[in-house]
Amino acid sequence: MTETRLRTWTHGTGYVLATLFILALAMQNLRYGFYELFYLATGMATLTLAGVAYTAVCRRHQLSAPGHLIILSGLNSGLLAAMLTLDGPGITHWAMPLLMLNLLILPLRQGMALSFLLLVPTSGVVLFQQPTTDAIIAITGMAILLAAASLYIWHYDHMAQSAEDLAITDPVTGAHNARFLDETLQKEISRAIATGHQLSVIDLSIDYADEAADLHGKAGVQTLFRDMTEHLFDVIRAGDTLYTLNDSEFFLILPYTPEEGVRVIAERIRRTIAEHQWAVVGKATVSIGCTTRGSGDTRTDNLRKRAHAAMEEARRRGADSVWFSAGETIAA
Numbered sequence: 001m002t003e004t005r006l007r008t009w010t011h012g013t014g015y016v017l018a019t020l021f022i023l024a025l026a027m028q029n030l031r032y033g034f035y036e037l038f039y040l041a042t043g044m045a046t047l048t049l050a051g052v053a054y055t056a057v058c059r060r061h062q063l064s065a066p067g068h069l070i071i072l073s074g075l076n077s078g079l080l081a082a083m084l085t086l087d088g089p090g091i092t093h094w095a096m097p098l099l100m101l102n103l104l105i106l107p108l109r110q111g112m113a114l115s116f117l118l119l120v121p122t123s124g125v126v127l128f129q130q131p132t133t134d135a136i137i138a139i140t141g142m143a144i145l146l147a148a149a150s151l152y153i154w155h156y157d158h159m160a161q162s163a164e165d166l167a168i169t170d171p172v173t174g175a176h177n178a179r180f181l182d183e184t185l186q187k188e189i190s191r192a193i194a195t196g197h198q199l200s201v202i203d204l205s206i207d208y209a210d211e212a213a214d215l216h217g218k219a220g221v222q223t224l225f226r227d228m229t230e231h232l233f234d235v236i237r238a239g240d241t242l243y244t245l246n247d248s249e250f251f252l253i254l255p256y257t258p259e260e261g262v263r264v265i266a267e268r269i270r271r272t273i274a275e276h277q278w279a280v281v282g283k284a285t286v287s288i289g290c291t292t293r294g295s296g297d298t299r300t301d302n303l304r305k306r307a308h309a310a311m312e313e314a315r316r317r318g319a320d321s322v323w324f325s326a327g328e329t330i331a332a
Helices: 004-033 035-058 067-085 091-105 108-129 132-168 178-197 211-235 259-275 300-316
Strands: 200-208 239-246 249-255 286-293 321-325
Touching: 004 091, 004 321, 035 067, 067 091, 067 108, 091 108, 108 132, 108 178, 108 286, 178 200, 178 239, 178 300, 200 211, 200 300, 211 239, 211 249, 211 259, 239 300, 249 259, 259 286, 259 321, 286 300, 300 321
Parallel strands: 286 321
Antiparallel strands: 200 249, 200 286, 239 249
16 A cells, blocks of 8 residues: 555545544534534534545645645634633543544644644643643643654654665665666656756766676675765765666766766766775776767656666776767757
């Protein structure tokens, strides 16, 4: 299940349960003749039903759906206004499930902020209306509920982010892996087409990697690969992104970079690697292929294939070399 589907299911379930709970409150207050509370609960149930409908309509955009904040702000504001103006029995207890709903639906920071804005005046109302001991117990219970729910949601967000990082990051080098490359490169191609800016890429391969593995073992080559990744992170510019394709090959995306720029960057990478003293292997060189997006390059495979072919051409011409392969000229 994707994150979007999981959030859609969670949001929908939360709204439905809240609707059922509020409707039960409405019927209970109607039964005992608390009509003002009945109308309040009916209005809140209408908002939670709107939340169900909004979740269904925006099911493909749950990670960035601003309507939830509006709906929950309405729920919180309505309950707060009712607590300040109505003299209904146990109305402050309605805040507890609403605190949970805030954290369940909204991003953690928004949920915490909205819940805090509800908890503070609710605590004041409780202290004013109830005996001190009962008020302290109720406020402490709400605070513990809010803290526990926040901690659980923070832990879930942290675990989800860690899982996402593991999915797109090479565990040896810390660079992005090939799985994330095509997605990012397609976004950069689309942005380059929309803005008219140049986009270049580099395919870089360590020379004689198989021979180095035979001589120094797989652990030695992995050490070289990891150290070379750190070196490339220091060399590339802010905004450029680095990816590992296998145990000896890298790929770089360079937005806003024309042919002249990528030639200079590729040569600087080649020179700094050749001049560096590497642990275990000593000296090492790379073959670099680079290219710039042409007018026909609307998909990732065009750029990747041309950059790889340029790298193979550089390797054929001798280790420690750079080769540029031109694409179709972009019409002005």
